[in-house]
Amino acid sequence: xxxxDKLQAIAAPLMRQNIDTDMVIRIERLRDLPRGxxxxxxxxxxxxxxxxxxxxxxxxxxxxYRDAKLILAADNFGCGSSxxxxxxxxxxxxIRCVIAxxxxxxxxxxxxxxxxxxxxxxxxxxxxxxxxxxxxxGTGQVSVDLEKCxxxxxxxxxxxxxxxxxxxxxxxxxxxxxxxTRTRDPxxxxxxxxxxxxxxxxxxxxx
Amino acid sequence: MAAKTLFDKIWDRHxxxxxxxxxxxxxxxxxxxxxxxxxxxxxxxxxxxxxxNPELTFATMDHAVSTEPGRTKATRSExxxxxxxxxxxxxxxxxxxxxxxxxxxxxxxxxxPELGASLPGSFLVCGDSHTCTHGxxxxxxxxxxxxxxxxxxxxxxxxxxxxxxxxVTYDGTPAPGVRPKDMILYLIGxxxxxxxxxxxxxxxxxxxxxxxxxxxxxxxxLSIELGAKIGxxxxxxxxxxxxxxxxxxxxGELFDQAVADWRTLPSDPSARxxxxxxxxxxxxxxxxxxGTSPEHVVAVDQRIPDPGTVEDPDRRRAMEAALEYMGLxxxxxxxxxxxxxxxxxxxxxSRLSDLREAAALARGRKVxxxxxxxxxxxxxxxxxxxxxxxxxxxxxxxxxxxxxxGCSLCLAYNGDRVPPGKRSVSTSNRNFVGRQGPxxxxxxxxxxxxxxxxxxxxxxxxxxx
Numbered sequence: 219x220x221x222x223d224k225l226q227a228i229a230a231p232l233m234r235q236n237i238d239t240d241m242v243i244r245i246e247r248l249r250d251l252p253r254g255x256x257x258x259x260x261x262x263x264x265x266x267x268x269x270x271x272x273x274x275x276x277x278x279x280x281x282x283y284r285d286a287k288l289i290l291a292a293d294n295f296g297c298g299s300s301x302x303x304x305x306x307x308x309x310x311x312x313i314r315c316v317i318a319x320x321x322x323x324x325x326x327x328x329x330x331x332x333x334x335x336x337x338x339x340x341x342x343x344x345x346x347x348x349x350x351x352x353x354x355x356g357t358g359q360v361s362v363d364l365e366k367c368x369x370x371x372x373x374x375x376x377x378x379x380x381x382x383x384x385x386x387x388x389x390x391x392x393x394x395x396x397x398x399t400r401t402r403d404p405x406x407x408x409x410x411x412x413x414x415x416x417x418x419x420x421x422x423x424x425x
Numbered sequence: 426m427a428a429k430t431l432f433d434k435i436w437d438r439h440x441x442x443x444x445x446x447x448x449x450x451x452x453x454x455x456x457x458x459x460x461x462x463x464x465x466x467x468x469x470x471x472x473x474x475x476x477x478n479p480e481l482t483f484a485t486m487d488h489a490v491s492t493e494p495g496r497t498k499a500t501r502s503e504x505x506x507x508x509x510x511x512x513x514x515x516x517x518x519x520x521x522x523x524x525x526x527x528x529x530x531x532x533x534x535x536x537x538p539e540l541g542a543s544l545p546g547s548f549l550v551c552g553d554s555h556t557c558t559h560g561x562x563x564x565x566x567x568x569x570x571x572x573x574x575x576x577x578x579x580x581x582x583x584x585x586x587x588x589x590x591x592x593v594t595y596d597g598t599p600a601p602g603v604r605p606k607d608m609i610l611y612l613i614g615x616x617x618x619x620x621x622x623x624x625x626x627x628x629x630x631x632x633x634x635x636x637x638x639x640x641x642x643x644x645x646x647l648s649i650e651l652g653a654k655i656g657x658x659x660x661x662x663x664x665x666x667x668x669x670x671x672x673x674x675x676x677g678e679l680f681d682q683a684v685a686d687w688r689t690l691p692s693d694p695s696a697r698x699x700x701x702x703x704x705x706x707x708x709x710x711x712x713x714x715x716g717t718s719p720e721h722v723v724a725v726d727q728r729i730p731d732p733g734t735v736e737d738p739d740r741r742r743a744m745e746a747a748l749e750y751m752g753l754x755x756x757x758x759x760x761x762x763x764x765x766x767x768x769x770x771x772x773x774x775s776r777l778s779d780l781r782e783a784a785a786l787a788r789g790r791k792v793x794x795x796x797x798x799x800x801x802x803x804x805x806x807x808x809x810x811x812x813x814x815x816x817x818x819x820x821x822x823x824x825x826x827x828x829x830x831g832c833s834l835c836l837a838y839n840g841d842r843v844p845p846g847k848r849s850v851s852t853s854n855r856n857f858v859g860r861q862g863p864x865x866x867x868x869x870x871x872x873x874x875x876x877x878x879x880x881x882x883x884x885x886x887x888x889x890x
Contacts, residue, residue: 331572419675
C-alpha cells in the first residue's frame with residue numbers, strides 16, 4: 219500500500235448527499251477491468267452522456283477540477299455496495315483523499331486498505347472549503363497533513379480532524395494489515411482452541 | 426457485572442486481542458463467500474497465503490449467475506468466466522461450493538440461515554454489504570471489502586473498531602398490508618440513510634418478537650441502507666425452532682447445549698444503548714420509494730415530496746436529481762404511476778414467506794399486459810419448496826416469469842436488466858441510479874406491494890386490491 223503523509227491538491231466539490239458506490243463505479247465494469255484500469259469509468263453515469271461523450275457540466279470534466287486529487291463531499295459518501303473497486307476507481311482517477319461529514323461504513327474501511335484517506339469534518343467546515351474553492355474557480359488548493367491531522371483551506375485557514383491512531387499510523391507507514399495479523403497467528407490458534415471448547419457447535423458444521 | 430447488550434456479548438466473545446482506540450482483532454466464526462470471491466482467493470494464492478480455516482467458510486454462486494429458466498451448470502452466459510474461476514479457486518482452497526442446481530445454491534444471504542450455517546452468537550462476514558441480513562439470526566454479521574476478504578481468508582480474523590450501539594424498538598401491531606419491508610423502509614424514511622452510521626443496530630419490541638425469522642432477516646437486510654453495517658435481532662424460541670434440524674446447525678445434544686447458551690445472549694434489561702429510536706407500528710402504512718436513495722420513501726397513499734420545502738441544500742440537490750432521473754413530479758400522488766417491470770426476489774425478499782405473500786395476491790389475477798413481471802426465488806431450496814406447494818403455477822398462470830435462483834435484477838450483474846427508462850417496482854434493497862440496469866428507474870416495496878403493482882400496471886395500494 220502507498221503511504222499517505224501530505225497532499226496539496228485541486229479539490230472538486232461533489233456536494234450531494236448519498237453518493238453511493240454504484241455511482242462511483244458501475245458493477246459491469248468489474249467484470250472486465252482489473253484494478254489499475256478503472257479511472258476512466260469513475261462516476262461514469264454522471265461523467266459521460268449516453269453517446270459516450272463527456273457531460274460538460276459534470277465537475278470532473280471542467281478545468282481545473284479535471285486534475286482534482288481531492289473530493290469535497292456531503293453526507294454519507296460511499297454508501298451502498300461493499301465493492302472495493304469504488305476506492306480503486308477513485309484511486310485510478312487520481313483521487314487520494316475525500317473529505318465528507320460522514321461515509322458509508324464499508325467504503326470507509328476499504329479506503330484504509332488502499333492508502334486513500336477519508337477525512338471526516340463537520341459540514342459547515344466543508345461548506346467553507348467549498349466556498350473558498352469555488353471563489354477561486356477551483357484553482358485554490360486544499361492541503362491535508364496526516365502527520366498533524368489538519369486540513370488547510372486555500373486561504374490558509376487550518377482545521378484539525380480526528381483519526382484513530384491505529385489508522386493514522388498504518389496510513390503514514392503504508393502498512394499491510396495481513397502481514398501484521400500473520401504475526402498474531404499463535405494468538406489466533408490459542409483463541410480457536412479455547413473457543414472450540416466453549417462453543418463447540420460453532421465448529422461442528424463440518425465434523 | 427455491567428449490563429451488556431446483545432451486540433456487546435457477541436463482540437466480546439470474539440476478541441482475540443484488544444488493540445488501542447476500541448480496535449480489536451476479532452475471530453471470524455463464519456466466512457461466507459459468493460462468486461465475487463475468486464479474486465481474493467487467487468490473489469492470496471499468488472502471495473502464498475493458504476486459506477486458514479476452509480471448514481469455517483461457505484461458498485455459493487449468486488451475483489453473476491444467469492437466472493434464465495431451465496439454466497444448468499453448463500449454461501453459458503457473459504459472466505461464465507467468473508463462475509469457472511470460483512469453481513477452480515474453491516476446489517484448490519478446499520472450500521465447499523454450493524453450485525448451480527444443487528440444494529444449498531442460492532443468494533448467499535438466503536442460504537446461510539437456510540443451511541443453518543448462520544448461527545446465533547456467531548461473528549459472520551462476507552464480501553457483500555447485505556451480510557447484515559444474518560443478524561436476524563442473532564449474530565454479528567457485516568459486509569467487508571475484498572482486502573478484508575483476503576485478510577479473513579488468510580487469518581480467520583479481522584481488525585475492527587467497536588461501533589456504538591442503537592436500539593430500534595417497534596411496538597404495536599402491524600396495520601393491514603404492512604410487512605417487514607414496510608417496517609424497515611419506514612425507519613429509513615424517518616432517520617435517513619446515514620441515521621445508523623457508526624452504530625450496530627438491534628431491532629427490538631413486541632412487533633419484532635412477533636415476526637418469523639424470515640421477516641427479521643428482511644429487516645436486518647436493510648440495515649446497511651440505514652448506514653449501519655450491523656443489524657441484529659435477539660435470538661428466541663422462534664430462532665431455535667427455525668434452526669432445528671438444518672444441515673449445518675448443531676444436532677442432538679449439541680443443539681440443546683447451544684440453545685442453553687443462546688438464551689444468555691439477549692440484551693440485559695438494564696443494558697444501555699448509545700441511541701434509542703422508538704417506532705409506533707400504528708404509524709406505518711405500506712411504503713414505496715420515489716427516488717434514488719432508500720430514504721426517498723413515502724407511504725403509498727402520499728404525494729411525492731417537494732425538494733423546494735427542504736432547507737438543507739445537499740439534500741435538496743439529491744432530491745432534485747432523483748426526481749429528474751425518476752421522471753416524477755413533486756406533489757403528484759405516487760399511487761397510479763404507470764410501471765413496466767416488477768421484480769420479486771433478492772436477498773431482501775426472495776424467501777418462501779415472501780413468495781407466499783406475493784402469490785396470495787397473484788392467485789386468480791393477471792399481470793397487466795404491458796408489465797414484465799419476474800419472480801426469482803432466493804435459493805434452489807426455496808424454489809423446490811415453492812414448486813412443491815404450487816406457487817410457481819400460481820405465478821405462471823398470472824403471467825409472472827418463474828426463474829432460477831440468483832441475485833438477478835437486484836444488481837444487474839448477470840445479464841438480467843431492466844431496460845433504460847423503464848420503471849420497475851422491486852422487492853430488492855437499492856433504488857440507486859442504474860442499479861437495475863443503466864437508466865432503469867426503481868421503486869422499492871414489499872412483495873405484496875410489488876405483486877399489486879404487477880396486477881394494476883401502476884404503483885398500487887396493496888390494501889385496495
